[in-house]
Structure formats: C-alpha cells, structure tokens
Amino acid sequence: MASPTDKEIIDFVIHEARLLDQHRFEEWLALYTDDAYYWMPLEWGQTDPKLVGSLMYEDKLLLQIRVERLKGNRTFSQKPKSRCHHVLQTPQIDSRDDAKGEYVTWTPMHYIETRYDDQQLYAAWATHTLTLVGGVLKIKLKRVDLVNCEAAFGNIQLFM
Amino acid sequence: MTRYRGNVEAIRSLVRPAEVHRDVYVDDEVFQLEMEHLFANTWVYIGHESQIPNPGDYYGTTIGLQPVLMVRHTDQTVKVLFNRCPHKGTRITTETCGNAGKFFRCPYHAWSFKTDGSLLAIPLKKGYENTGLEESHAGKGMAPVRHVHNYRGFVFAKVNDVGLGFEEFFGDSLSSFDNMIDRSPVGKLEVAGSPLRYMHNCNWKMLVENQTDTCHPMVAHESSAGTAVNVWKNAPPGTKKPMAVEIFAPFMSPYEFFENMGIRVWPNGHGHTGVHHSIHSDYSAIPGYFEKMVAAYGEERAKRILGENRHNTVYFPNLMIKGPIQLIRLFKPIAANKTLVESFTFRLVDAPDVLLERTQMYNRLINAPTSVVGHDDLEMYERAQEGLHVDANQWVNVQRLYDSNEPVDVTAETNGTTEWQMRNQFHAWSKFMTMSM
C-alpha cells in the first residue's frame, strides 16, 4: 500500500489523543503494535529505559492490565473516575522512512487530568515512533517526556 | 491553643497498647513536635555513599523538615551539614547533587566553608575585626550534624545528643542491610539513578505502617495485581511468565501465605515481614548469578544469603528496605497531611544487569506516581486522612493478634498478619518523642 501522507500521520497522532480523552481505551490500545512500548522517562534526556528508573515503561500486556483495571468494580482509586484532556501542538514529522515504513513525530502538549475536585496540568513532549502493519499505521513506541520529569507527583492514573 | 507542647503526659496518652489517637496523624502541633523531637532523637537515613564518590561531592536531603547536605570531605570521610549559611540563612546548595570543589561558597555574600563546614574565608573580613565574630553562631561556619554513622555505605545521622548510639538503636535489625549488601558478590551496592518521587496527601506514618500491613494486598490491590493475574490467564498456553506477572501475582496470595511468612519485631521500633518467605521468594533465577555468588562466598553461604527473602524491613522512624531486590523507600514528612516518598534502587556491583532490570521494573510497577499499585495504596491513605476527622471515634486500631502480656522493646517472631510491628512503632514513637521533652 502507498506510504501515508504527512496529513495522515498527523491526523493519526491527533486521533490517538482523542480516543484517550473520550475514554475509548480499547480502541486506543488497538493503535499499538503487539511489541509496542509506552515510555515515560524519569530523567531529562534519558536514553536507557531498563537500568535507569522510569515513570512508565510498559509493554502491551501492562497497558492491557491498566485498561482492564480502569473498568474494575473494585478499582477504588477510580471512584470517582479520572478524566483527561489533551491540547496538542500540530505534530511535527521528524523522520520519514517510506522504505521501512517507519515515521517519527514530535508533539508538544499540555495534558490535564482531573478527579473530582482535583485538576492537574502537565506539560510534555510526545515522541511517536509509528510503523505500518498491513498497510495500517500503528504505534511502536510512544515516549512522553514531561517537562518536569523529576518532580514529585501525586497520582497520574490515565495516559498522556 | 497549645495542647501538646510542654505536655509529656498528653503526648503519651496518644498511644495506648492497641490503639492510637488520630491526633498523631492529623494534628499540626503533634507534627511540629515530631520534627523537633522524634526526628532529632532518632537515627535518620541520609543517603548512600555511592552518591558522593569523590571529595567535594554532595547530596542534599532533609532530616524532618531541615535541609542537610551529605558531603565527601577532603579526608574521604562523609560529613552531614545543615544546609544553611551561618550568615543570613541562605541555602548553600539547591541542586540535589553536585561537586563543591575544595569548598562551599555561599552565593549571597561569598562566605566560604571547608567541606567539613568550618569557616574558610569572608570577603572584606576586616569589617568583623573586634566584633566578636569568633564567638557568634556565624563564626562557627556551617553546623555539622553531630552524630553520623556510615553503615557499609548507608549513612545515617542523629541531630540531638540524647537518644541511643547507632549500634544500640538498630541492633540486630542491621541484618536486613547485611543481606541486601551481601547479595553483591563483592559486597557493594551503588545507587542506580534518580529515585521515583511520589507525593502523598497523608501522614507519613500511614506509609510506614503499611509496610508491614499484610492484610491489605489481596484486598486493596485486587484491582491491580488481581487484574494482572486475570489478564495473564488469557495468554496463549506455554507462554513464558513475564517478569511483570512474577512481580504482581504474589500480591494476590491468600491470607495463609502472609500468616505463614511471619513477622519479626526488634527493639526501638524496627521490624520486618517475611521471616520464612515473602512475595520475593519465587522470582526466576537469573542465569550466571548464583555461580558468581558461590565463587565469592562458597556454596553454603551463598545459599544462606539468597535463601533469606525478607519482604519489608522497617527502620524506625521513616525508612523501609527490600533486601532481596535492593530497593529502599524513604518517607519524608512535609506536613501532618503531606508526605514525599522517595524510592531508590541499587545496583549489585558485579552481578548480572537483569537483577537491576527487575528492581527497576518493581519500582515502576509498585512505587511510581504512575503505578497502579501505588494508586491503590494512596487512595486508602487519603481516605483515612479524611475519615480521621470524624469525631465520634478518634482512635485508630492496631489490635490484630494483640496479647495483653505482649512485651515491649524485644526481639520476637510471630504470625505474619500481626499488627505487633505497628504497636512496636508506636511504642518507639512515644519513647523517642518524649525523650527530649
């Protein structure tokens, strides 16, 4: 199949955030390849996800566990439920490898997570490594670098 | 109105043999007194010497609410200094770690101090001639914390002269540190990167009590660990059990597992879960590691070290360590209803990297502000912090497996679901709180 246009890549990244804001977590998870990782580093400019601490470095199994947990009747930290809201800058395409079918985008964003009376604002950069699977764009790696990654946070319960 | 200051009896009456008054968690005055007395009369964890390998290296932390610096002095010894310029109070360093070179220089008026805190130089010093500076507080330089002990790389400090010496305060509880350190074939640990920092809107003691609360995992963590077990059930047959499932699954063990693991209490508020086994006992062996341990220690001793799988060891007042996975958590008080939890990981020097990989994974899955297990726990603490404002019942219960003949300040082993360790902590709390009143 033909390589995706820039617009298709940008729309894909924006669509991912929309699925999260609308709590369409199953559809969201389906955007990820089976060997995908979701990575939220702990250190500024971190390069090693395994031997250095991270806020999250999760494969699809762990992401699946989170999605299932959010639905659970005994998930007390989600009574009441959290909600989230993304404000994205237009994703920038940092690299495009049509031969390999791999695309990297960079998206500065503001992310708000709320629960009952509490509302927290986070600023971050999302780096998506996208790949074509059977002609369909999928996320192979989503890296979320918080501007204040080393700060002490309270609960962050949804996905940036 | 002050109810507790200067009133030893009022403080003592907060702790009964099997219940404690809610004011230990919610009252601002009690919190202030904890900072002045409890955290000054006990040995508080500062940091690990691998954080300051070279002379002039420093690491900043707190004792209670007071900022301090751990620093490697020119003679290689480790000093702990109050992080305050003797001139006008300015914090000397604000970065968590760095290197001061040969001396600290205050950024406000450039007074400088040797790395043991003593005053080195003052610009335009003649302005102080014949003013009696030497006799003033300022003339003494950056005040050191007077009591510092480096136990196999782990540095503790005690502010006040009253209280117990290091060995007497910790006694046999140091065996948990020994086991953690001995798990390196060369007996050496190194801090592995930045800690996870997690802010909790609850009292610091709720976290410390939770470390030996063995009746909550299968309940509070059903949502996270239970879901993990259920999702894993759908994996195709024959799939190798991933590390993450090995970490999550034991949280769902039945009561019997926790009863049988046992709890050991020690004098002065220390204690641990997992006398016989723990949630860390059944992790997969890491290829090549046992062989290295045998080469270093001989087979018998290597087996003894690796066969000791203590779960959580509480070092009173505010530290917990997990020897089998080289992870420690420091519960830093900020206010009666606010606590910063810092979770540090360690590399076992000369052991395979996969061990550190597992430790980092455990820390992410259990101790991060983004961790589902952390969400389960924090929800309970925050609900308790709110619920305690109910006036109808002002007492928190710590009665499980209580016996009216229960001795205090002893070493004892018992059923793993006892709340004896919580009672032990409160006995120590009352003792060290009132020691300097």
Ligand code: FES
């Ligand atoms: S406040 Fe430090 S030199 Fe003046």
Ligand SMILES: [Fe+2]
């Ligand atoms: Fe817990």
